[in-house]
Amino acid sequence: MLPTAAHRKALFQPARDLVRRVHCPSCWHGFAPQESLFIAEDPRLLGDPVSGPTEPIRFLPSRFDLTGAAIDPDGARCTRLACARCRQEFPRALIEVPATIASVVGSPGAGKSHLLASAIWSMRRQGAMLGLEVSDAEPRMHARIHAMENALFGSQPEAVPQRLAKTETAGGDGYSEVRVGGRTETVPTPFIFAVRHDSARAEERLLVLYDNAGEHFLPGADEATRPVTRHLGRSEFAIFVLDPTQDDAFRSGLGLSAAAAGASRQDVVLQEMASRVRQHRGRRTDEPCDLPLVVALAKADLWAQALGISLEREPYLPAGGVDRQALADVHRTLVRFCERTAPEFLATVRAAFPRCLFVPCSALGRGAGSSRVEPQWAAAPFVAAWEWRQGGHLEDFVP
Amino acid sequence: MRAELIHTSLPRGLDGGTGFSVAGRTGGMPRGLAEALSALSGLPEAWPDAREDQRVLHATRCIEWQGESRWVASVIRPSGVDHTGRGNRLAHHRLIDAQEIVRACPVAILQDSARWMQAWSGTPREMESPSEIGAMPGAVGATHWKRAFGDEGVAVAALEAAMQSGVGAWIVVPSEVDRLTLLAELAATLPLPQRWTRGWATRALRPSAGSMPVICVIGAREPALETLGDPAWVIRADSLRPAPRATSAKIGVEAEIAETRASGRLTWQPERRLGVGVVHAPDAAPSMGSMASAPSESVPDHAVPIAVTLEEAPASRSWRVLWLAAVLGAVILLGWFLLKGRGA
Secondary structure, eight states: OOOOTTTOOOSSOOOOOOOSOEEOTTTOOEEOGGGOEEEOOSTTOEEETTTEEEEEOEEOOSOBOTTSOEEOTTSOEEOOEEOTTTOOEEOTHHHHSOEEEEEEEEOTTSOHHHHHHHHHHHHHHSHHHHTEEEEESOGGGGHHHHHHHHHHHSOOOTTOOOOOOOOOSSSGGGEEEEEETTEEEEEEOOEEEEEEESSTTOOEEEEEEOOOOGGGGSTTOOBTTBOTTGGGGTOSEEEEEEOGGGOHHHHHHHTOOOOOTTOOOHHHHHHHHHHHHHHHHTOOTTSOOOSOEEEEEOOGGGTGGGGTOOOSSOSBOTTSSBOHHHHHHHHHHHHHHHHHHOHHHHHHHHHHOSSEEEEEOBSSBTTTTSSOOBOBSSSHHHHHHHHHSTTOSOOOOOO | OOEEEEEEEESSOTTSOSEEEEEEEETTOOHHHHHHHHTTOOOOOOOTTOOHHHHOEEEEEEEEETTEEEEEEEEEEEEEEOTTSSEEEEEEEEEEOHHHHHHBOHHHHHHOGGGSOSOOOSSOEEEOOOOOOOOBOOOOSOHHHHHHHSOTHHHHHHHHHHHHHSSOEEEEEOTTSOHHHHHHHHHTTSOHHHHTTSEEESSOOOOOTTSOOEEEEEETTOGGGTTTOOOTTEEEGGGOOOOHHHHHHHHTOHHHHHHHHHHOSEEEOOSSOOSOOOOOOOOOBOSSSOBOOOOSTTSOTTSEEEOOOOOOOHHHHHHHHHHHHHHHHHHHHHHHHHHHHHHO
């Protein structure tokens, strides 16, 4: 009897398409996929000269098994990959699927981590409504974002307001120290998600995000030994988290009391961001930045009503996907509000970012101050930016 | 150079900027050194229901600055909420100079709570040089290890495993126990100079490439353990059997004495040369049976010598007396026979 199709098994796996060039999500070094290092699995092969003495060694393999997994020097089968320069692990999907690097920028205390955690949580849960399916590219490497999501949305005792701790500037899970060229460098730990349109096209793309401390975006904080914000040189879009409640002009415009002392000037942080974008992309100083910018006006649950913006209905179409009209309406309202209250911020945006969209959002939403977190429009800045990047579905907005 | 630095979240730091910044530092501290100390200020996430005292990181670490190695003792503790209403932490770092290293145990410095700031108050400012650290020999005995694991030999077993790893180690203990005291007793099983051949910490610290290995005594619920698997440098203290040498030191096994006499000392050989200059003759170790010193001149410079001379058991002493008596009796008997034969 002839074997059926199910019984016929090819001896070798069919060749897989790989991307032409990979950019490491930790140090942004570009290299060909075949230059990726494998991570040894044998427990005796411990101590990598770059990634640290407690890390398994990284090696360029010369022996493979039939499935394409590398064989380490002690004969173990290895599938995990690492960057050729900083030797930080990255998901295998990065060599198979194109990736979009995105930067989330803002001054200290603007609410970047809260927004990131709420947005990811919302995108995971509201996939059908957003027209996108979002999942972890490698769950094992996402312990930190899982912990952040659990802290905000996990079951907690009543009447305990849930807040994330202030993001560390060094140490902890957010950063790793590597020894490159005899110099110790601090590199950030990225969050990498697989994003798939739920349309018939069903193309998958990776979204790479970072949870930087706001201190890293302050002028003078961009150092060669701590290049933790150099994703700005590679990002396809940026989200600037603007906290209107930190700025006295915004607060008076919204009828709120004066801000507590200690807030940093957010227009200066935006200028610094534009400067770094130009610097790390090799652009002239008078050249506009060529990446779309979404200004996410945070903590909207406190002020949206005063501007006549309703956060009750999320800006998505009933059939799925972004409601462009709803976004355009709030964008116009917010630009007018900025013209009135913070012209210096708007001037900075206009000078550096010809493509810009203002979106309100609230990471904690109706649940602010209580134990129950109900984000409002938290995913909107991310979904809009995703749709808006090159090849996306939105047309350009101008500030 | 004795100096200290405080790093916490403030509306405005000493060098400008907002958020995590320098709140205070010894006057005249070079900016580069202040940045190197600031970079040590991170407090790892703890398990969700950890108490404040369980979150505190006590650590001694060696940093490289301007081509030189400097020892830094740090206490990093949660510190309420900052001006933005988010959880804050206070990092207090103290540079340890060469004279202090000679006379103080690293973990004893961390245990001296009067030396460490509990909270920051006032405006950012430059501070006076900290007071000199005097003689601090450290803990004596391993009573907390005995209480936690039923046998103080576990401390020596854990230390031996940690020293053999060559890359530092995480020694996992129950989350509820006082990790700083366990760490102090662990360090005390080594002679004083050798305590400065490793960093010590009470939370999970990953050593970077080229840095001094750190021995961390960490809680079993430490989140960093969750994604790690079970590498060789993670040592579960509750699964350790007491070190044979430590146990035999207590019960006095003849074979063990013979072995120790033959070898002279037990030598741990890390994978690479340690960054310490002089290896002094080790002090008498204060616990775990009796450990005595060994001459330092024959110690290879890549090795950390741990001299172990075990106390002789009372049983072995009585055997020796009996043996001497028998030999003496035989000699007397032989002499008597010889004299009797000559007379005949």
